[in-house]
Amino acid sequence: MLKSPIFSSSRPVTLQASMDHKPSKPDPPKKRVLVCGGGVIGVCTAYFLSKKGAAVTLVEQSSIACAASGKAGGFLALDWCDGGPLSSLARASFDLHRSLAQELNGGESYGYRSLNTLSLSVTESENPPRGRKSTIPDWINGPVKGPKTIGTTETTAQVHPQLFTKKLLEKAVADYGVEVVIGKVKSVEAGDGEITAVVEGGGEIGGDAVVLALGPWSNKFTVLSSVIRVHGLKAHSLVLEPREMDAISAHALFLSYHPANGGPPMDPEIYPRPTGEVYICGMSSEEEVPDNPEQIEPNPDSIRVLKRVAGTVSSHLGEESRVKAEQACFLPCTDDNVPVIGEIPGMKGCYVATGHSCWGILNGPATGAAMAELVLDGHSSIVDLTRFSPARFAGRTR
Numbered sequence: 001m002l003k004s005p006i007f008s009s010s011r012p013v014t015l016q017a018s019m020d021h022k023p024s025k026p027d028p029p030k031k032r033v034l035v036c037g038g039g040v041i042g043v044c045t046a047y048f049l050s051k052k053g054a055a056v057t058l059v060e061q062s063s064i065a066c067a068a069s070g071k072a073g074g075f076l077a078l079d080w081c082d083g084g085p086l087s088s089l090a091r092a093s094f095d096l097h098r099s100l101a102q103e104l105n106g107g108e109s110y111g112y113r114s115l116n117t118l119s120l121s122v123t124e125s126e127n128p129p130r131g132r133k134s135t136i137p138d139w140i141n142g143p144v145k146g147p148k149t150i151g152t153t154e155t156t157a158q159v160h161p162q163l164f165t166k167k168l169l170e171k172a173v174a175d176y177g178v179e180v181v182i183g184k185v186k187s188v189e190a191g192d193g194e195i196t197a198v199v200e201g202g203g204e205i206g207g208d209a210v211v212l213a214l215g216p217w218s219n220k221f222t223v224l225s226s227v228i229r230v231h232g233l234k235a236h237s238l239v240l241e242p243r244e245m246d247a248i249s250a251h252a253l254f255l256s257y258h259p260a261n262g263g264p265p266m267d268p269e270i271y272p273r274p275t276g277e278v279y280i281c282g283m284s285s286e287e288e289v290p291d292n293p294e295q296i297e298p299n300p301d302s303i304r305v306l307k308r309v310a311g312t313v314s315s316h317l318g319e320e321s322r323v324k325a326e327q328a329c330f331l332p333c334t335d336d337n338v339p340v341i342g343e344i345p346g347m348k349g350c351y352v353a354t355g356h357s358c359w360g361i362l363n364g365p366a367t368g369a370a371m372a373e374l375v376l377d378g379h380s381s382i383v384d385l386t387r388f389s390p391a392r393f394a395g396r397t398r
């Protein structure tokens with residue numbers, strides 16, 4: 001049995017002003033699209049599909065943004081993917097984040113802001129330098145050196161990923177009538193122009209097309225695992241609430257961190273957020289993705305290391321900070337490190353959007369907008385999707 005929709009709204013009704021009393025042509029029926037997966041990719045896809053006029057049902061097995069899309073950093077960069085296959089997707093998506101923020105009251109409710117970005121070298125065993133470089137903000141008072149500005153307020157920005165994903169869905173529900181169902185999709189069947197998603201417990205949802213945005217769970221779905229391979233890379237994060245948040249400036253930090261025990265350097269990241277918290281992430285490892293996102297537990301050693309990193313970089317992030325979250329989640333990665341966005345070969349009406357690895361929050365909006373065009377118009381004009389086609393893996397799977 002399906003649980004009842006957690007969000008619902010009546011679909012918008014178009015009132016025709018028929019001053020001349022001519023019989024008006026009935027609107028063509030809306031295309032019904034199922035979106036499976038309530039992470040940032042599924043939600044952005046549902047948003048743009050519904051805004052373009054589709055009747056969308058989004059199905060999520062657990063809760064919205066319960067996995068990587070709720071536990072990511074939310075760092076956005078305009079040009080860091082330049083020169084690679086993601087360049088045009090990333091540039092389009094950076095701009096879309098800006099226009100979505102304008103649409104959603106400046107993005108204040110989900111911590112959207114432009115910020116400067118520094119790279120720094122940190123050597124745990126050293127003392128803080130005596131003469132401070134003026135490029136290093138005062139709150140970074142640990143043993144750091146070699147600051148480089150690697151992003152400015154023109155080229156880097158951030159969102160709180162969970163708040164962003166939930167806010168966008170809220171708008172899609174309220175303004176464009178998206179329906180949300182909580183239930184685990186067991187399989188998808190296509191036949192006679194109708195797509196059916198079979199949901200655990202026996203429910204079925206019908207549509208004209210389906211978009212599978214299942215992140216690192218894609219591999220557990222036969223329709224997808226027979227065509228592409230998506231593996232999960234586990235990564236850890238910590239969310240702190242420092243006592244003196246006002247002292248902490250809007251700077252994202254990319255570290256080259258040298259531990260005191262002489263172990264290999266690490267590359268953790270630190271993002272202060274306008275929502276009154278500081279996010280620290282790093283420490284990744286290959287691990288099996290559990291069936292249920294609620295079962296993903298952080299490794300205590302990894303969390304201990306992240307706490308040490310935070311306290312070494314700044315006394316504001318030391319033991320006096322309140323620990324708001326210690327967490328882990330899985331990056332969805334493909335074999336060639338390029339997302340898969342397109343129609344599944346041999347399955348008309350079945351689309352996939354996943355494999356965004358460490359750039360899913362950045363690339364969610366352009367992926368959703370491009371997918372909406374592909375499903376409803378047959379091609380995408382916002383980004384050329386050829387490079388992302390699942391057809392590139394044909395004949396290469398297990």
Ligand SMILES: Cc1cc2nc3c(=O)[nH]c(=O)nc-3n(C[C@H](O)[C@H](O)[C@H](O)COP(=O)(O)OP(=O)(O)OC[C@H]3O[C@@H](n4cnc5c(N)ncnc54)[C@H](O)[C@@H]3O)c2cc1C
Nearest residue numbers: 037039040041061069072073074075185215359360361362
């Ligand atoms: C530590 C960390 C930091 C990161 N930082 C950044 C960053 O700063 N900037 C950036 O751009 N990206 C970042 N990322 C990457 C980003 O988080 C991911 O690329 C993105 O969240 C992937 O989104 P998704 O929707 O594909 O997958 P997920 O967020 O994993 O969502 C998939 C959803 O599908 C649901 N699902 C799965 N199977 C089923 C089923 N059978 N039925 C129904 N629902 C199902 C799951 O429950 C889940 O909610 C980071 C990732 C990590 C791990």
